[in-house]
Amino acid sequence: MYDYLVVGSGLYGAVFAHEAKKRNKKVIVIDKRGNVAGNVYTEKIAGINVHKYGAHIFHTNNKKVWDYVNEFAEFNRFTNSPIANYKGELYSLPFNMYTFNKMWGVTTPEEAAAKIEEQKKAAGISEPKNLEEQAISLVGTDIYEKLIKGYTQKQWGRPCTELPSFIIKRLPVRLTFDNNYFNALYQGIPIGGYTKMIENMLDKIEVRLGTDYLENRGELDKLADKVIYTGAIDAFYEYKLGTLEYRCVRFETELLDKPNFQGNAAVNYTDAETPWTRIIEHKWFEFGKDENGNDLPKTVISREYSSEWKPGDEPYYPVNDEKNSKLYEKYKALADKEEKVVFGGRLGEYKYYDMDQVIAAALQRSEEILG
Ligand code: UDP
Numbered sequence: 423m424y425d426y427l428v429v430g431s432g433l434y435g436a437v438f439a440h441e442a443k444k445r446n447k448k449v450i451v452i453d454k455r456g457n458v459a460g461n462v463y464t465e466k467i468a469g470i471n472v473h474k475y476g477a478h479i480f481h482t483n484n485k486k487v488w489d490y491v492n493e494f495a496e497f498n499r500f501t502n503s504p505i506a507n508y509k510g511e512l513y514s515l516p517f518n519m520y521t522f523n524k525m526w527g528v529t530t531p532e533e534a535a536a537k538i539e540e541q542k543k544a545a546g547i548s549e550p551k552n553l554e555e556q557a558i559s560l561v562g563t564d565i566y567e568k569l570i571k572g573y574t575q576k577q578w579g580r581p582c583t584e585l586p587s588f589i590i591k592r593l594p595v596r597l598t599f600d601n602n603y604f605n606a607l608y609q610g611i612p613i614g615g616y617t618k619m620i621e622n623m624l625d626k627i628e629v630r631l632g633t634d635y636l637e638n639r640g641e642l643d644k645l646a647d648k649v650i651y652t653g654a655i656d657a658f659y660e661y662k663l664g665t666l667e668y669r670c671v672r673f674e675t676e677l678l679d680k681p682n683f684q685g686n687a688a689v690n691y692t693d694a695e696t697p698w699t700r701i702i703e704h705k706w707f708e709f710g711k712d713e714n715g716n717d718l719p720k721t722v723i724s725r726e727y728s729s730e731w732k733p734g735d736e737p738y739y740p741v742n743d744e745k746n747s748k749l750y751e752k753y754k755a756l757a758d759k760e761e762k763v764v765f766g767g768r769l770g771e772y773k774y775y776d777m778d779q780v781i782a783a784a785l786q787r788s789e790e791i792l793g
Contacts, residue, residue, distance in 0.1 A: 424448045427645050429635040430652030432460020433777055434767030434784045436623040437490075438650050441788035443627050450645060451627055454634040457617070458624060460652075461738065462777065464615035468677055468720045469712045470705045471615040476671055476726065476738070477688060477702045478616060481606035482778035488608040490781060495619035497610030500707055503601040504688035504700075508568045515690065516603050517561050517569070518596040525564055531597035538562040556587030560595050572694035577728050578669060578741065586743055589774070611707045643762070648791075652767040654737055655753045663752050666772055667730070667745075668737035674698075674725040681710070683721050698725040740772045764791065 425447040428435045435451055436458070442449040457463055461475035479502045482488050491497070506513040506521075514520035522534040541562030550556040553574060557566045570590065574582050578589075594605045602609075612619045635642055636657060643649065651658060656666045687706035691698055702724045712718055731737050740746070750772040757765045766787060768775045775783070 424450045424646040426450070426648050426650055427452065427642060428650045428652070429453075429642075430460060430767065430769075431458035431620065431624065431629060432652060432767060433462060433620070433780045434652045434770070435460070435650065436620045437781055437784035438766065438788050439627050440623045441785065442792055445792050447792065449627055450630065451624060452630045452633040452635060452642065454632070456631050458629060458631070459617045459620040461736075462616040462620065464617050466615070467675075467722050469718050470720075470722045471708065472675065472704045472722050472724070473616075473702065473707070474673070475736070476673070477707075478777060479604070479609065479611065479707070480777055481604040481609040482776075483605075483607050484778055484782055485607075486785070487778045487781050490785065491612070491619070494622040495612035495614065495616075497608075498613050498708060500611045500687075500709075501609055502603040502688070503686070504603055504690055505684075505686050506569050506573075506690045506692045508572075508692045511568075513569060514601050515569075516594045516596065516601075517565060518594075518601060519599045520601060521565065521569075522597075525568070534597055550587055552583050553585035553587050553590050554582035557582065557590050560590065569692045573690055573692040573699060575694060576697075576699050578739075579728065579730050580741075580743075584743065588742075613708075614713065647762070649763045651763050651765050652770045654769040655750070655757060655765055655772055658763075658765070659753060659756060661733075663756075664749055665733070666749055666753070667741040668735075669739040669741060670729050670731040670735045671738045672727045672729060674727070676723055676725075678721050678723060681717065681719055681721060683723050698727050700726050702726065737769060740768065740774055742772070742774055746772070 426442050426449040428439045428449060428451040431451050431453040439449050439451045462478050463474050464471040465474050480497065504515045506515050513524050519534060522528050526537050528534045528537055538561055541564065542559045545558045545563055547555045547559045550559050557570045571582055578585055635653065683703050684701060688700055688702055690700045704722050705718050710718055764787065765771060766784060767780055
């Protein structure tokens with residue numbers, strides 16, 4: 423009946439489905455949730471687009487991907503500049519001259535660089551072997567202790583010495599006064615929310631919501647020649663080689679009867695004691711305005727708590743440490759042998775992908791498969 427059954431209507435699935443439809447393929451998308459858009463789903467509360475599965479700030483250096491997303495949404499000029507709150511002391515993120523000035527009182531890039539070098543030397547690190555060593559060699563021990571250690575351990579539920587260094591390399595370190603969190607040429611939030619953007623990608627494509635692939639695999643497989651599966655790869659194989667670990671995030675979302683709670687979209691709580699990792703105040707992704715440019719009288723905040731994933735929870739972050747990467751390789755070997763099924767996305771490929779990387783991967787795969 424269909425050429426492609428796409429399992430999951432997040433970014434990977436929506437891009438693939440769009441590309442298949444564009445090439446006149448018959449495609450159906452299913453999702454176990456009652457809505458499309460996967461974890462980029464946004465829901466309107468009191469006029470505010472709430473990022474229900476965590477903050478998503480689109481950023482990319484890839485012009486092709488940027489042009490692509492702009493076919494489906496107009497982007498605003500939001501620039502991510504989170505604040506770190508360490509026991510009431512506020513610091514600018516990512517690590518830049520404002521951060522170094524607040525931490526050490528230094529005023530020039532040379533002084534900041536010398537301070538970092540001195541702390542790196544004192545710690546005796548030449549070749550960083552884990553996240554802790556990587557962080558100290560990038561920004562020194564003071565910043566590591568106040569802005570990285572507690573946050574990272576809360577976020578990943580493991581000591582920094584047991585985490586891969588690439589996680590911290592996501593964050594820029596700059597000897598300039600630039601609070602832009604991302605080193606990206608293009609950045610913004612889709613006006614009207616991500617859900618609308620995904621709906622535009624899925625325009626005129628059949629979508630069945632509330633349909634769980636793994637529970638009805640026999641029936642659903644019969645619908646199409648090929649399956650594009652964007653769920654968790656270990657769940658696909660019924661965890662037969664063991665479970666991959668994920669981090670899970672829980673949100674406590676509150677509508678507050680005041681216009682401004684924290685004056686910024688994201689405040690990270692970087693100490694080890696505060697139980698949440700960060701608080702998102704969603705209205706600031708869109709400058710506190712509704713779509714007509716009027717100030718919004720209320721605000722919605724989400725406290726974000728990180729926890730270990732267990733079967734039944736929503737998986738968010740793959741834990742790309744050595745143990746899990748090895749297990750993933752075993753699942754991947756099985757996946758590579760599948761003739762009917764293609765695995766894609768953060769869960770299907772067990773990769774800490776950013777949104778633009780997911781889109782680039784889905785576009786590349788579409789070209790390979792669809793021509
Ligand atoms: N990180 C940190 N302190 C912060 C923000 C981030 O130590 O205030 C570290 C932490 O290990 C985190 C990583 O940097 O997992 C990547 O952060 P990013 O903001 O890219 O994570 P995401 O937004 O994907 O959760």
